[in-house]
Amino acid sequence: xxxxxxxxxALLVALAFLFAATPATFAVLASCxxxxxxxxxxxxxxxxxxxxxxxxxxVTVYSGLQKFNNSFGTANQTGGWLVFKxxxxxxxxxxALNFCLNTGQNQFWSNNFSTTIFGTNEVIQYYxxxxxxxxxxxxxxxxxxxxxxxxxxxxxxxxxxxxxxxTVRNRPAWLYHNGxxxxxxxxxxxxxxxxxxxxxxxxxxxxxAASRYADNxxxxxxxxxxxxxxxxxxxxxxxxxxxLTFDHRENDPSPAGNAMWWKGTISNAPTFTTIKYxxxxxxxxxxxxxxxxxxxxxxxx
Numbered sequence: 054x055x056x057x058x059x060x061x062x063a064l065l066v067a068l069a070f071l072f073a074a075t076p077a078t079f080a081v082l083a084s085c086x087x088x089x090x091x092x093x094x095x096x097x098x099x100x101x102x103x104x105x106x107x108x109x110x111x112v113t114v115y116s117g118l119q120k121f122n123n124s125f126g127t128a129n130q131t132g133g134w135l136v137f138k139x140x141x142x143x144x145x146x147x148x149a150l151n152f153c154l155n156t157g158q159n160q161f162w163s164n165n166f167s168t169t170i171f172g173t174n175e176v177i178q179y180y181x182x183x184x185x186x187x188x189x190x191x192x193x194x195x196x197x198x199x200x201x202x203x204x205x206x207x208x209x210x211x212x213x214x215x216x217x218x219x220t221v222r223n224r225p226a227w228l229y230h231n232g233x234x235x236x237x238x239x240x241x242x243x244x245x246x247x248x249x250x251x252x253x254x255x256x257x258x259x260x261x262a263a264s265r266y267a268d269n270x271x272x273x274x275x276x277x278x279x280x281x282x283x284x285x286x287x288x289x290x291x292x293x294x295x296x297l298t299f300d301h302r303e304n305d306p307s308p309a310g311n312a313m314w315w316k317g318t319i320s321n322a323p324t325f326t327t328i329k330y331x332x333x334x335x336x337x338x339x340x341x342x343x344x345x346x347x348x349x350x351x352x353x354x
Contacts, residue, residue, distance in 0.1 A: 082192065082208070084118070084123055085194055086196065086205050087100075087196045089103055099117070100112060101113045101115070104227070105308065106308060108173055109167075111166075114164065114166075115153065116150065116196060118161070119158060120155070120158060120160040121158040125190060126189035127189060128185060129185060129191070130162065131184050132150055132183075132184045133162060133184050134148065134149055135166065136179060136181070136182060137179035138178055139170070140223075148165070150163065173259065174259065174261070178218040179218055180196060181195065183195075192209055196214070222255075223266060225253050225266050228251055235248045238318070244321050245321060245323070246319065246322065249297075249316065249317055249318070249330070250300070250314060250316045251297070251332050252313070253267060253314075254309060254313070255307065255309050256302050258310055262299075265336075266310070266336060267313070267335055267336050267343075268336050269337055270298070270334045270335075272296075273293075273332075274330035275293065275329050277291050279291055280329060285335065285342055298317065315334060331344055332345040
């Protein structure tokens with residue numbers, strides 16, 4: 054006859070064996086992404102068209118998934134939803150994602166929405182909800198925010214995605230500088246001023262301030278030979294700041310709007326000194342800063 058202590062010991066051994074034989078369960082977000090300006094995966098933008106659309110376009114949104122070779126094993130996506138609304142609406146709409154293709158270790162899904170349901174120059178908000186079968190602990194995953202400036206983020210919480218969705222029409226679409234600057238503008242040449250101009254997309258066809266894709270701009274510059282650095286108007290290290298302001302609009306054939314011109318001045322620049330600078334615009338609605346991206350190797354004077 055077994056004693057109580059021996060029975061207890063046998064139970065402990067059995068429990069230990071049971072837990073050791075049962076795989077550990079865990080929850081992991083999928084390794085997935087949506088980067089609107091990314092063309093390396095599909096050969097075209099993951100939001101197509103990326104910016105050049107008006108009020109009668111169909112906009113297709115793609116999600117990418119690292120299906121194979123994850124640290125946790127295979128991620129098996131079963132579907133999902135593209136969820137969207139206008140910034141002035143309180144109700145979200147959704148379209149089911151459709152399988153697009155497998156390429157290498159990655160898989161892509163997509164669907165679209167029509168811009169006819171949005172007001173002229175209204176900000177469009179959207180996020181993606183990807184569903185999985187739970188194998189290898191992969192849970193349903195939301196893709197949200199970050200967008201063109203820094204890619205996308207993932208969460209398992211819907212409210213997080215809704216609070217920071219991808220947005221269209223409240224971030225700079227593109228910035229064109231190409232060394233557009235004038236030293237000592239105007240009649241006063243004693244202060245060594247450098248005026249810089251940048252062209253950007255877009256301002257709505259109605260030319261209202263509310264329709265501008267950016268409402269803030271800065272010139273980051275250094276005079277000690279170091280590369281300028283900073284974000285959202287705050288320099289780091291020895292970087293100094295000069296503000297950019299909206300100057301005028303230029304007619305543009307794009308259905309997305311007209312071009313904007315912004316100007317700013319580096320005042321009292323030192324003589325016989327190399328000044329390095331970079332130019333940015335952003336919108337305060339999402340603080341997604343974009344830097345001038347055309348022929349910027351000339352940004353020294």
